[in-house]
Amino acid sequence: MNRNAKIICKYLGISLFITILLGGCTKYNEKQIEHNDYSQDESPISIKESKEETVKIGVLLPMSGAQSKAGQEVKAAMNMFVDIINESTDDIDIPLAQSQGLPNLGGRKIELVYGDLKSADTALSEAERLITSEGAVGICGLFSSANTKTAAVSTEKYGVPLMSEGTSPTLTQKGYEYFFRVFPDDTMYVEDSFLYLVELNETKQADIKTVALVSEDTEFGKNIANVEKECAEKYGFSIVENITYSSNATNLISESLKLKKADPDVVMMSSYISDVILYIKTFKQLNYSPKMIMGQRGGFMTSELFTALGSDAEGLCSTSAWSLDLQIPLVAKLGNLYKENYSDGVDMIADVLKCSTDLYVLCLAINQAGSTDADAIKEAMLNLIYPEDKLFIAGTGFNFNEVGQNVGTSALICQIKDGKYQTVYPDSIKAYDGLFPLPSWEEK
Amino acid sequence: MVIQCIFEGIVIGSILALIAMGIALIWGVMNVLSFSQGEFLMIGMYITFFLNKKWGIDPILSIPFTAILMFLIGLLIYKTLIRKALKGPILSQRLITFALSMVLVNGMLMLVTSEFRTIQKITFSGIIDFGFLVISKEKLVPLTVSILVTTVLFFFMNKTNTGKAIRATSLDKDAAELVGINTEFSYALAFGIASAIAGIAGCVLAYYYYITPTAGTSFLLFGLIAVALGGFGSIFGAYIGGILMGLVDVFAGVYFNTAFKYVAVCVLFMLVVSLRPKGLFGK
Numbered sequence: 001m002n003r004n005a006k007i008i009c010k011y012l013g014i015s016l017f018i019t020i021l022l023g024g025c026t027k028y029n030e031k032q033i034e035h036n037d038y039s040q041d042e043s044p045i046s047i048k049e050s051k052e053e054t055v056k057i058g059v060l061l062p063m064s065g066a067q068s069k070a071g072q073e074v075k076a077a078m079n080m081f082v083d084i085i086n087e088s089t090d091d092i093d094i095p096l097a098q099s100q101g102l103p104n105l106g107g108r109k110i111e112l113v114y115g116d117l118k119s120a121d122t123a124l125s126e127a128e129r130l131i132t133s134e135g136a137v138g139i140c141g142l143f144s145s146a147n148t149k150t151a152a153v154s155t156e157k158y159g160v161p162l163m164s165e166g167t168s169p170t171l172t173q174k175g176y177e178y179f180f181r182v183f184p185d186d187t188m189y190v191e192d193s194f195l196y197l198v199e200l201n202e203t204k205q206a207d208i209k210t211v212a213l214v215s216e217d218t219e220f221g222k223n224i225a226n227v228e229k230e231c232a233e234k235y236g237f238s239i240v241e242n243i244t245y246s247s248n249a250t251n252l253i254s255e256s257l258k259l260k261k262a263d264p265d266v267v268m269m270s271s272y273i274s275d276v277i278l279y280i281k282t283f284k285q286l287n288y289s290p291k292m293i294m295g296q297r298g299g300f301m302t303s304e305l306f307t308a309l310g311s312d313a314e315g316l317c318s319t320s321a322w323s324l325d326l327q328i329p330l331v332a333k334l335g336n337l338y339k340e341n342y343s344d345g346v347d348m349i350a351d352v353l354k355c356s357t358d359l360y361v362l363c364l365a366i367n368q369a370g371s372t373d374a375d376a377i378k379e380a381m382l383n384l385i386y387p388e389d390k391l392f393i394a395g396t397g398f399n400f401n402e403v404g405q406n407v408g409t410s411a412l413i414c415q416i417k418d419g420k421y422q423t424v425y426p427d428s429i430k431a432y433d434g435l436f437p438l439p440s441w442e443e444k
Numbered sequence: 445m446v447i448q449c450i451f452e453g454i455v456i457g458s459i460l461a462l463i464a465m466g467i468a469l470i471w472g473v474m475n476v477l478s479f480s481q482g483e484f485l486m487i488g489m490y491i492t493f494f495l496n497k498k499w500g501i502d503p504i505l506s507i508p509f510t511a512i513l514m515f516l517i518g519l520l521i522y523k524t525l526i527r528k529a530l531k532g533p534i535l536s537q538r539l540i541t542f543a544l545s546m547v548l549v550n551g552m553l554m555l556v557t558s559e560f561r562t563i564q565k566i567t568f569s570g571i572i573d574f575g576f577l578v579i580s581k582e583k584l585v586p587l588t589v590s591i592l593v594t595t596v597l598f599f600f601m602n603k604t605n606t607g608k609a610i611r612a613t614s615l616d617k618d619a620a621e622l623v624g625i626n627t628e629f630s631y632a633l634a635f636g637i638a639s640a641i642a643g644i645a646g647c648v649l650a651y652y653y654y655i656t657p658t659a660g661t662s663f664l665l666f667g668l669i670a671v672a673l674g675g676f677g678s679i680f681g682a683y684i685g686g687i688l689m690g691l692v693d694v695f696a697g698v699y700f701n702t703a704f705k706y707v708a709v710c711v712l713f714m715l716v717v718s719l720r721p722k723g724l725f726g727k
């Protein structure tokens with residue numbers, strides 16, 4: 001055997017050895033995968049939980065791009081709730097605040113693991129990463145309806161609870177096993193918008209007859225427009241213009257001119273913040289002032305609205321799930337804690353409270369279940385016990401139905417006054433009588 | 445309503461024209477497609493915003509400072525990046541400004557966050573209401589500035605020796621060098637001027653638009669279409685292309701359907717390309 005043949009034999013021998021070794025490892029991995037089959041009783045999470053001290057919850061937030069500021073605010077509010085749960089907090093009298101960690105899990109503390117929510121695609125991949133690599137036992141975050149649907153592909157696959165405030169009614173019609181929404185869906189928000197108009201007609205002789213719908217052209221806007229059309233018909237309002245537009249447009253002139261021409265009593269808008277700013281500025285430039293501008297959350301519920309529009313934002317209305325002026329003592333306490341210690345002086349807004357409440361409710365369910373098993377958490381969520389006198393949201397509590405919707409929640413209508421949203425509907429909890437009609441631009 | 449549509453269309457078009465002129469200049473002179481023109485506009489908006497916030501300077505008064513600063517930034521980018529890319533393969537030349545735009549957007553997101561800002565202390569505000577036409581004083585600013593910039597640029601390119609040297613470089617670089625023209629200087633100057641024009645567009649847009657790191661991105665596509673409509677390399681063509689797009693945008697939205705107004709712009713573009721492949725004023 002010459003020298004070259006010896007070298008070849010040597011390398012072949014080494015290759016064979018490595019192949020056998022890898023083959024063995026692969027078999028071992030296959031066994032592990034079989035063992036990790038999520039249809040089996042023992043999930044990878046329950047294997048991990050015996051080793052870990054903390055209970056990990058996956059949080060998907062936009063950390064880059066145009067939504068990153070909203071992501072930072074939600075992160076700050078979630079950290080506040082984690083601190084309330086993990087440390088003994090006497091000032092805030094809500095369940096889990098007086099103990100350290102989750103008492104039913106031996107005081108295990110909550111740990112948040114983060115993923116970047118850039119798009120619907122990343123919602124899926126990041127949710128999967130948080131579940132499989134980080135060992136998250138539940139997922140929450142700042143989701144749109146579209147992002148929720150893709151994230152749900154992962155959470156349903158691995159059987160992990162997903163808390164989302166995507167407001168599309170379709171989310172509870174898809175048969176998801178582990179989906180939960182604490183606050184209202186679009187149907188509830190829109191229904192309340194029209195009930196408010198009815199109330200104005202009855203109590204203030206507002207004489208509102210016509211409505212124009214303005215919706216951006218993704219799922220957010222389209223879903224709301226469909227519900228608005230149904231509700232307008234139901235409550236006897238005439239739709240004089242129905243505008244669909246592309247979000248992040250360079251201008252909204254033609255849309256605004258059409259509205260001015262149609263001259264509706266109320267303009268109902270489903271828009272993101274960039275479009276809200278542009279619409280209001282364009283209305284002012286065209287000297288167009290409808291009697292009421294009613295936003296369906298989205299851009300109307302961002303803190304940037306006040307800084308970007310200043311006094312031009314006065315009088316704008318929006319549906320909401322929460323407001324700092326709610327006549328509930330805990331609301332002010334949570335709001336102050338957030339503003340003073342977590343947000344550099346920024347007031348807590350509804351969307352931030354909603355996402356962080358999702359995290360808190362998930363922790364309540366985990367504690368009530370006494371386990372991080374998904375089915376146990378689901379069972380606890382469906383039978384969640386929460387004292388009504390310790391609520392910090394509008395409604396009667398956390399009463400989830402079989403499709404994951406909290407039926408104990410209720411919607412609000414807020415109006416901007418002195419640079420803050422003030423609740424004007426429902427009548428029982430309103431903090432302000434409301435301004436109707438909007439004054440002209442010269443009078444503002 | 446028709447008169448209002450014409451006015452609004454021309455105002456939108458004048459902003460697009462300012463972006464388009466910069467793209468047309470860079471393409472005409474050095475055959476580089478400037479994907480970063482929208483980001484130069486965005487940087488111009490931020491310079492204007494911070495000058496206003498810090499010292500209360502009106503966006504109009506900040507135009508000279510912003511234009512000079514953007515010109516210098518343009519020169520720096522040309523010297524450190526574009527000049528090197530021009531020596532590389534054609535793909536590098538095409539993609540370098542695209543990469544630059546990504547860096548600028550994400551860099552600004554890190555520096556100033558994605559927060560939406562607006563300028564609220566402005567000199568020209570309010571409206572003139574004729575009944576059939578409402579003229580916003582804020583919108584007279586971009587209209588006037590774009591006409592002035594186009595006139596000055598047109599005069600500079602056609603009547604001054606430096607402008608003629610840039611045009612000669614764009615026609616035939618080798619021949620221009622043979623007659624003693626410093627083509628390197630022409631390239632740098634063209635890139636600097638294009639950046640300055642985008643900066644000026646940022647100043648006037650900041651008068652009534654929101655300011656965020658991604659604000660310029662959506663303008664780029666329409667700027668590119670305006671250049672193609674008017675004719676690549678033609679500054680006057682780019683201006684007319686911008687105005688035409690603004691008018692089609694508003695009329696299609698008001699009299700057809702707001703959801704399809706950009707479709708109308710694209711149909712116009714396809715029509716022009718099929719009838720005059722080099723654009724309306726392209727040679």
